[in-house]
Amino acid sequence: VTAAPARHNLFQYLDDGELVYHIAPFLRAGLEEHEAVVLVVDRRKLALMQQVLGDLLTQISYIDRDAFYTRPEAALAGYDAQVRRYIRDGAARVRVFGELPLCRTQEQADTWIMYEALLNPAFAHHPVTIVCGLDVREQPESVLEGSWHTHPKMLLGGWSDNDHYHDPAQVVRARTPAPAPVAGLSAVPLEGDLRELRVRLFDQMAAAQVPEVEAYNMLIAVGELLANARTHAGGARELRAGRAGDRFVCEISDHGGGFDDPLAGYLPPGAQNGGGAGLWVARQMTRGLELQTSERGLTARLWV
């Protein structure tokens, strides 16, 4: 490693020897600089690092990538919380070597490439050095190619600017599936106060056998969307809800002009200037949030 890596870097490698050769010194240098050092790989690669780093590994926080990566939203929140705690506890910088979960389908590849794109704005305010390992033996071509678009620097002899880097919003937009209408939803009356609305919606979810935890999360997410509609769009026009297969869906439509921000709700509050926390919470509480602007206003679709 010759020049300094940036905040978010790509390291593609062909075999274990190359991995250990570049990454063991990267981790060791972090410890020497008294940084908080985190390793996010599978068990086999942890053992490889153990052979080279020995006892030093006890000073490194290990995260099992196969257990940690469930959804990009959760991974972003989890890393954000962890980095904040390291900094609060005195670390000047956090150094991470991590690898994406294995992507077996195009949908998984899109999801995790989106995540890599989101990492750039989401961590722009944190003192971090993240190197993403990409084992070309295990990941499909689409992940290799997508990774070139999501890392500002990559290791090519030294750490070089990556000419293939794309604007994160553009990557997220391109890989966000187009929202499709959901059939079979019914209108939930908006009359009364918020608590009455929550009771009504909760009862409907209970009747649809939505587990209590998911139902409660949905209430919070719907509440944030209603609050946004009230603040920015003169209130909600319609709330529709119902089962869609093994999921439960709520749609909140408002009268406003809508907006077009593919990053909406993905960035932790610290990465934003004040607003946007409601959408962040809504994304964290649900399995999915789709935003669609039409001539009638904004429609937000929440899935649990």
Add this chain to the structure above:
Amino acid sequence: MYSDIAFAVRPGEHACCRFAHIEDRERLALAFLLDGLRRGHKVLYLCDGSDVESASAKLRASDPAVEPALTRGQLVVRATRDTYVPDGTFDVDRMLEALRDERTRALDEGYTGMSLTGDVGGGVSGAPGAEHLAEYERRIDEEFEGTTQVLLCQYDHSQFDAGTLSDVAAAHRVDVSPELATIGRIGSIAAARVHPSDTLRLAGELDFESAPDVADVLDAHFHGQLRLDLADLSYIDVAGMRALRGRKGQGLTISASSESVRRLVGLLAWDTDPTVELAV
């Protein structure tokens, strides 16, 4: 998981409510009453004046749970005067004895405890012995331990002098003080001050509709580091969280949190915010 009412007083507590507006007192009394019924307590409601019938009718009209509770005897409405000053004078020992008897009777009747609220109003304020009210309240605090009762003493601002009110308030560990009255006019939220730690306790649901009232009260009446007990907040949203800091972005100590609060504390990065102190 969904409570219909918000009530910031817990079993085993002795709370005081000083009120200036009749609607605020009625809302609190109803919340108290429904909370007691839900806990399986026998609920004794001591109303000011002697018109028990019209007080009962008013309660009946305010919630459908009242009528059946009156019928089965779980809710009993009586005149404050008959309990506090049966012979025209207020006697501390006799009153404490009466409370003990009521609790024993409630437990004997198979209830899980006793919830008693008394509107200490005009009927008591002028009676001989009323100068011992603060002493009585202190002794309740000392003698009524355990979690089988909730005692809520309502004091009408217009019926007592400031000195008595402040002595009386000091004798209660939980105080729904008048400046908190606006919290709960909208939504399902309740507040109380808890002594001696001077903690503000919030209970119920704090959402973007009820948040402005909370922010107003905090801005007007709480200065410096604010100590909050949020263990009884079953629901909170982003606007609710923001309201906790008032409009000035006040520093906070959160001594207890519900699961709902804990999650938003993490998501809003309050767990690493140096101006927010979280008790572990």
